[in-house]
Amino acid sequence: MAELNATTAANDVLVSFRGVQKSYDGETLIVKDLNLDIRKGEFLTLLGPSGSGKTTSLMMLAGFETPTHGEILLAGRSINNVPPHKRDIGMVFQNYALFPHMTVAENLAFPLSVRGFAKPDVAERVKRALSMVQLEAFAGRYPAQLSGGQQQRVALARALVFEPQLVLMDEPLGALDKQLREHMQMEIKHIHERLGVTVVYVTHDQGEALTMSDRVAVFHQGEIQQIAPPRELYESPRNTFVAHFIGENNRLSGHLLSRDGERCLVNLPRGERVEALAVNVGQPGEPVSLSIRPERVRLNGASESCPNRFSGRVAEFIYLGDHVRIRLEVCGQTDFFVKQPIAELDPALTVGDVVPLGWHVEHVRALDPLAVE
Amino acid sequence: MNPYLSPIERVWFYTLRILCALVLLFLVLPVLVIVPLSFNSGTFLVYPLQGFSLRWYQDFFTSAEWVRALTNSMIVAPVATLLAMVFGTLAAIGLTRGEFRGKALVMSLVISPMVVPVVIVGVASYLFFAPLGLGNSYLSLILVHAVLGVPFVIITVSATLQGFNYNLVRAAASLGAPPLTAFFRVTLPLIAPGVISGALFAFATSFDEVVVTLFLAGPEQATLPRQMFSGIRENLSPTIAAAATLLIAFSVVLLLVLEWLRGRSEKLRTAAPQ
Numbered sequence: 312m313a314e315l316n317a318t319t320a321a322n323d324v325l326v327s328f329r330g331v332q333k334s335y336d337g338e339t340l341i342v343k344d345l346n347l348d349i350r351k352g353e354f355l356t357l358l359g360p361s362g363s364g365k366t367t368s369l370m371m372l373a374g375f376e377t378p379t380h381g382e383i384l385l386a387g388r389s390i391n392n393v394p395p396h397k398r399d400i401g402m403v404f405q406n407y408a409l410f411p412h413m414t415v416a417e418n419l420a421f422p423l424s425v426r427g428f429a430k431p432d433v434a435e436r437v438k439r440a441l442s443m444v445q446l447e448a449f450a451g452r453y454p455a456q457l458s459g460g461q462q463q464r465v466a467l468a469r470a471l472v473f474e475p476q477l478v479l480m481d482e483p484l485g486a487l488d489k490q491l492r493e494h495m496q497m498e499i500k501h502i503h504e505r506l507g508v509t510v511v512y513v514t515h516d517q518g519e520a521l522t523m524s525d526r527v528a529v530f531h532q533g534e535i536q537q538i539a540p541p542r543e544l545y546e547s548p549r550n551t552f553v554a555h556f557i558g559e560n561n562r563l564s565g566h567l568l569s570r571d572g573e574r575c576l577v578n579l580p581r582g583e584r585v586e587a588l589a590v591n592v593g594q595p596g597e598p599v600s601l602s603i604r605p606e607r608v609r610l611n612g613a614s615e616s617c618p619n620r621f622s623g624r625v626a627e628f629i630y631l632g633d634h635v636r637i638r639l640e641v642c643g644q645t646d647f648f649v650k651q652p653i654a655e656l657d658p659a660l661t662v663g664d665v666v667p668l669g670w671h672v673e674h675v676r677a678l679d680p681l682a683v684e
Numbered sequence: 685m686n687p688y689l690s691p692i693e694r695v696w697f698y699t700l701r702i703l704c705a706l707v708l709l710f711l712v713l714p715v716l717v718i719v720p721l722s723f724n725s726g727t728f729l730v731y732p733l734q735g736f737s738l739r740w741y742q743d744f745f746t747s748a749e750w751v752r753a754l755t756n757s758m759i760v761a762p763v764a765t766l767l768a769m770v771f772g773t774l775a776a777i778g779l780t781r782g783e784f785r786g787k788a789l790v791m792s793l794v795i796s797p798m799v800v801p802v803v804i805v806g807v808a809s810y811l812f813f814a815p816l817g818l819g820n821s822y823l824s825l826i827l828v829h830a831v832l833g834v835p836f837v838i839i840t841v842s843a844t845l846q847g848f849n850y851n852l853v854r855a856a857a858s859l860g861a862p863p864l865t866a867f868f869r870v871t872l873p874l875i876a877p878g879v880i881s882g883a884l885f886a887f888a889t890s891f892d893e894v895v896v897t898l899f900l901a902g903p904e905q906a907t908l909p910r911q912m913f914s915g916i917r918e919n920l921s922p923t924i925a926a927a928a929t930l931l932i933a934f935s936v937v938l939l940l941v942l943e944w945l946r947g948r949s950e951k952l953r954t955a956a957p958q
């Protein structure tokens with residue numbers, strides 16, 4: 312039974328990186344020991360700051376870079392020695408890379424004609440791909456005669472028209488303005504759901520990663536810090552880097568006092584004690600970093616039920632329409648933020664007030680101390 | 685003209701234009717002088733003209749030597765151009781895309797035929813081919829003309845490749861195109877303006893080349909310029925003027941056609957999305 316499960320799981324995996332390393336100069340590793348299984352049909356996003364090795368990993372998968380070490384498997388077969396044009400992987404480039412000397416229809420026909428499809432078949436598929444991205448009327452235009460969003464759609468259609476099992480996208484929406492980007496995010500998401508194709512998507516926009524993905528792999532300095540569904544990533548970051556890269560977090564530094572299974576006690580520099588979830592901590596006496604989401608902090612009466620209760624001095628209000636961010640001085644930390652929905656805001660609160668505040672144990676995570684930002 | 689100019693500026697405005705016209709005249713006059721002479725009915729290659737006649741053209745097309753020279757030129761120049769185009773384009777791509785030690789050295793080597801005095805190329809190629817029994821042969825002539833044309837192709841194609849988006853080639857590969865298909869369907873159409881300009885220069889180089897031809901061509905392989913060269917020394921007949929006029933006309937037509945071709949593909953290339 313266990314064996315059966317193992318094989319179905321293996322069949323579900325489309326791509327695996329096994330101990331993949333990459334170095335361009337033979338000294339520094341841009342990608343350090345990448346181990347990653349990508350499931351059939353999933354939308355996986357590689358998210359990370361600039362220079363973290365996302366594009367490099369994608370290029371190794373596409374076949375434009377070769378791993379210095381390790382192996383990449385596609386549908387169970389090693390593709391280390393398979394050239395890009397034989398991998399059957401669609402790709403959307405950041406600047407679209409549409410062929411400027413071909414019309415939209417010719418661009419879409421290209422992958423089909425190099426595969427030797429018959430003419431009527433090509434025409435039929437091109438038509439279907441164009442209607443998928445609602446560009447039927449633009450078949451005869453050259454790329455230069457299209458807007459950025461339309462070019463983006465053509466690039467998308469071209470990467471999908473030959474029905475590859477896997478599509479890679481490297482910051483495909485980076486050049487679009489915010490509104491168009493959000494529109495295209497939904498469009499790509501819907502196409503993914505409709506076609507059931509596996510997508511590996513690269514971005515450094517966390518909002519994009521959270522809204523589109525089934526799973527997100529957070530990259531930092533050539534390593535995956537955490538790979539999880541968006542919600543888990545946001546609510547249960549495994550280390551300080553992820554906690555601060557995804558969304559906003561208040562950080563309090565202290566030392567571990569004691570640990571009791573899931574929970575631990577942390578001593579802050581001025582002597583306050585915080586009870587927290589022990590997620591990523593060492594031995595008592597070692598430094599830890601506490602991480603609390605601004606929306607999880609309770610103010611005034613709402614904080615009465617919290618085991619961690621302190622007081623804060625209001626320093627600033629930042630009005631954001633549907634909610635207010637309040638900057639407070641808490642436990643010696645001057646940039647401690649609390650997020651309050653407008654409906655819950657106490658109108659009497661003014662700058663300089665000292666208010667009680669608190670948070671529940673399950674909302675404060677004790678993580679590794681982060682040396683540098 | 686701008687109505688707010690001072691008198692001095694007005695004078696300068698006209699002086700500049702007259703100077704430009706004079707420079708242009710200076711450039712084309714030697715070429716144009718020969719044209720009326722080819723239609724002259726007199727037997728001497730001198731002004732003033734004596735009357736209109738096409739006899740020198742008739743002479744040109746009925747003389748075995750001139751026809752052979754024309755034929756030779758029409759064989760040597762296109763073949764040499766084709767070779768220069770192929771090798772020059774390949775070299776340009778390798779030298780632009782590739783990263784290897786001694787790249788600068790290789791670059792200066794392949795460019796050198798353009799810089800080295802032609803006489804030296806002529807002597808050297810004669811000394812190289814003669815012992816091989818290829819002293820008077822089409823093969824050696826075509827090869828050396830191709831070598832002379834290669835640098836032009838390399839320079840123009842390299843310039844075009846500077847602005848080439850290599851991601852297009854990657855895109856072609858990701859779409860399933862093997863390297864050769866990607867080259868012919870994506871790279872080549874986009875660098876065509878550079879290839880065509882280079883080919884034009886290579887053709888012109890071969891078409892009016894005399895020095896190397898003097899060393900490598902026997903009477904059998906004499907090209908038009910070579911024939912004109914000996915014509916000048918042996919019997920100065922106005923047939924030379926007719927030959928020259930034909931050369932000029934041909935060059936102008938070639939230039940116009942290639943310029944039109946180049947402009948067309950240039951439009952496609954610069955229509956690239958930003």
Ligand SMILES: Nc1ncnc2c1ncn2[C@@H]1O[C@H](COP(=O)(O)OP(=O)(O)OP(=O)(O)O)[C@@H](O)[C@H]1O
Binds near residue numbers: 367515
């Ligand atoms: N061809 C190359 N030669 C040498 N170094 C390279 C090359 N390509 C990338 N690098 C280096 O590898 C590191 C990771 O680059 P990569 O492009 O993978 O980052 P990224 O995560 O995609 O960043 P971004 O979000 O800025 O696109 C960078 O430090 C970069 O300088």
Ligand SMILES: [Mg+2]
Binds near residue numbers: 365366367
């Ligand atoms: Mg990148």
